[in-house]
Amino acid sequence: MTTKQIVLASRPQGMPAVTDFRFENIDLPGLQEGRILLHGLFYSVDPYMRGRMNDVKSYSPPFQLDKPIQGSVVAKVLDSKSADFKQGDIVTGFLPWQEQIISDGKGLQKIDAAIAPLSYYLGILGMTGLAAYFGLMDIGKPKPNEVVVVSGAAGAVGIVAGQIAKLQGCRVIGIAGSDEKTQLLKEVGFDEVINYKTIPDIKKAIADMCPGGVDVYFDNVGGEISDAVVANINFHARIILCGQISLYNSTVIPMGPRLQPMLLTRSALMQGFIVGNYQSRFPEGIQHLTQWVKEKKLVFNETIVHGFDQLPAAFIGLFRGGNTGKMIVEA
Amino acid sequence: MTTKQIVLASRPQGMPAVTDFRFENIDLPGLQEGRILLHGLFYSVDPYMRGRMNDVKSYSPPFQLDKPIQGSVVAKVLDSKSADFKQGDIVTGFLPWQEQIISDGKGLQKIDAAIAPLSYYLGILGMTGLAAYFGLMDIGKPKPNEVVVVSGAAGAVGIVAGQIAKLQGCRVIGIAGSDEKTQLLKEVGFDEVINYKTIPDIKKAIADMCPGGVDVYFDNVGGEISDAVVANINFHARIILCGQISLYNSTVIPMGPRLQPMLLTRSALMQGFIVGNYQSRFPEGIQHLTQWVKEKKLVFNETIVHGFDQLPAAFIGLFRGGNTGKMIVEA
Numbered sequence: 001m002t003t004k005q006i007v008l009a010s011r012p013q014g015m016p017a018v019t020d021f022r023f024e025n026i027d028l029p030g031l032q033e034g035r036i037l038l039h040g041l042f043y044s045v046d047p048y049m050r051g052r053m054n055d056v057k058s059y060s061p062p063f064q065l066d067k068p069i070q071g072s073v074v075a076k077v078l079d080s081k082s083a084d085f086k087q088g089d090i091v092t093g094f095l096p097w098q099e100q101i102i103s104d105g106k107g108l109q110k111i112d113a114a115i116a117p118l119s120y121y122l123g124i125l126g127m128t129g130l131a132a133y134f135g136l137m138d139i140g141k142p143k144p145n146e147v148v149v150v151s152g153a154a155g156a157v158g159i160v161a162g163q164i165a166k167l168q169g170c171r172v173i174g175i176a177g178s179d180e181k182t183q184l185l186k187e188v189g190f191d192e193v194i195n196y197k198t199i200p201d202i203k204k205a206i207a208d209m210c211p212g213g214v215d216v217y218f219d220n221v222g223g224e225i226s227d228a229v230v231a232n233i234n235f236h237a238r239i240i241l242c243g244q245i246s247l248y249n250s251t252v253i254p255m256g257p258r259l260q261p262m263l264l265t266r267s268a269l270m271q272g273f274i275v276g277n278y279q280s281r282f283p284e285g286i287q288h289l290t291q292w293v294k295e296k297k298l299v300f301n302e303t304i305v306h307g308f309d310q311l312p313a314a315f316i317g318l319f320r321g322g323n324t325g326k327m328i329v330e331a
Numbered sequence: 332m333t334t335k336q337i338v339l340a341s342r343p344q345g346m347p348a349v350t351d352f353r354f355e356n357i358d359l360p361g362l363q364e365g366r367i368l369l370h371g372l373f374y375s376v377d378p379y380m381r382g383r384m385n386d387v388k389s390y391s392p393p394f395q396l397d398k399p400i401q402g403s404v405v406a407k408v409l410d411s412k413s414a415d416f417k418q419g420d421i422v423t424g425f426l427p428w429q430e431q432i433i434s435d436g437k438g439l440q441k442i443d444a445a446i447a448p449l450s451y452y453l454g455i456l457g458m459t460g461l462a463a464y465f466g467l468m469d470i471g472k473p474k475p476n477e478v479v480v481v482s483g484a485a486g487a488v489g490i491v492a493g494q495i496a497k498l499q500g501c502r503v504i505g506i507a508g509s510d511e512k513t514q515l516l517k518e519v520g521f522d523e524v525i526n527y528k529t530i531p532d533i534k535k536a537i538a539d540m541c542p543g544g545v546d547v548y549f550d551n552v553g554g555e556i557s558d559a560v561v562a563n564i565n566f567h568a569r570i571i572l573c574g575q576i577s578l579y580n581s582t583v584i585p586m587g588p589r590l591q592p593m594l595l596t597r598s599a600l601m602q603g604f605i606v607g608n609y610q611s612r613f614p615e616g617i618q619h620l621t622q623w624v625k626e627k628k629l630v631f632n633e634t635i636v637h638g639f640d641q642l643p644a645a646f647i648g649l650f651r652g653g654n655t656g657k658m659i660v661e662a
Contacts, residue, residue: 051596219591222589222591222592223589226591241591241594241595242595243595244591244592244595247589247591247592253588253589253592254588254589255586255587255588255589256586256587256588256589257584257585257586257587258553258554258578258584258585258586258587259590259601260550260553260557260572260575260578260601260603261553261575261578261584263572263601263602263603264572264573264574264575264603264604265382265603266603267602267603267604267605267608268602268603269600269601269602269603270590270591270594270600270601270602271594271598271599271600271601271602272591272594272595272596272597272598272599272600273595273598274598277598
């Protein structure tokens, strides 16, 4: 039995290209005791994966050349020689970009299609939702009536973070890169929106919208957009570093205005995190997110691309603003 | 009765000059009921005062032109019409740069010369020691065997922060700008020292000294020294922004490498603070500091300049590395 996988063919220099990936057909061995055979249904593409394509020390080890890319996947159990799984079970976990996968089941969780669409387990009920929840709540600590700014607000994490901030009673301003995206943000309840591609002076726009200053900044993008927000932070502001998508493809260390004087004079906090830091508290996060989804207090958007072969292109699309909400590939 | 005061004559552009200050003789009114007449003994000059000379929003309002500079002062009560103070009492508090001062006593604290030299109340038993204590302990949260780097380590706050880190069981590396200063740091117990003025590659020096990364960075200086430290931070590092003396005299927003990608990939925290944030916990800090001073576990160094008229020059000297430990003017 053979299957198709996608390996890292070369480490991208700057923006990744489809030629940095290679499709390979591999043989799958017969199913051993304790193993399960999975068929991939939904594959998550996420900005953080760009970092793993570089050969540098980071929170997770780099992808290996000529080995399959790995990410969050929703898959169906086709065959099982494990006592923990039966044929037809749906699972999610960290798996290779491969059409059929043999797994020992470690780290996989069974999921329930009755609660939410299966793809949601890669998004709002997965790492995406948890990143929004823990970043905002644990680092941002938003209080009612505080002003929260979200960059990359129409992205997978941003749109959830903004809505959770609204649920905390905050005034929420979203920054995104098209009128279609800012329109969506208004529809899900953001108080104010900024299209950074058409506004002449984003720093001034934020100053005008936030005369009392920005209390919490949920940053997904970095770069000049962040410079504009940081220039408007309030005393005791909290800046959550969730992503820096504008910088992921930089081949040199980018320069910008030094932040420390602003953080110092405002007694402000800036903190990076990865969702894995909160692993012991995932049940708390999932419980809140599931409840909000059931109550329709959280609206979730997906951009679904069809076809396993589209995985590299969908991933690259993340850096071109090609997605609204969570980008997912349905096999 | 007349006395001499020092007013802000003009807002400095870049490095302050003695011509930004002006000496004035003023008349003191007769002592009213509830007031005390003070004679200044010791005057504190501190880097943070540079920020108050600019007309910008910060944690404390700017100094006013043609009004006396204000700072921490130790003074003796010459005459009292207040029930709370008697002639001969020694007090400390926030007072104008003036030889004789009339005060209503609000915010002044009586101090005890039997516990420590009077000047210590402007340093290790004053805002300086409290800044080192709360910055390190509350933001840095050092754990035994962690690696702590202190910049401006021979400065008033730095030398205390480094010693407190040693008392927490950390390995402590101090960065300073002369061999005399690094020698002093060794004498007070720093494990390793770097003279940034003579070392060819500070980033590499830190990498060599800290193969496991830097866990806590107590930053008093900012700029390129901080770039070198931040390039070596560990996962879950804490960066305490206590001062940015290398940038205080900048007339434009200085540029530097963007920090967010590093903070993000290391799940690191950077936080600015002023000692006033911890006002409700001052007794806790003073208690620890006093105890350590009594037990001679904390060594404190001062650079004492003599003569009230030397206040402007002593203040300017802070930015030229003219002090080791706390810079104080004795009237």
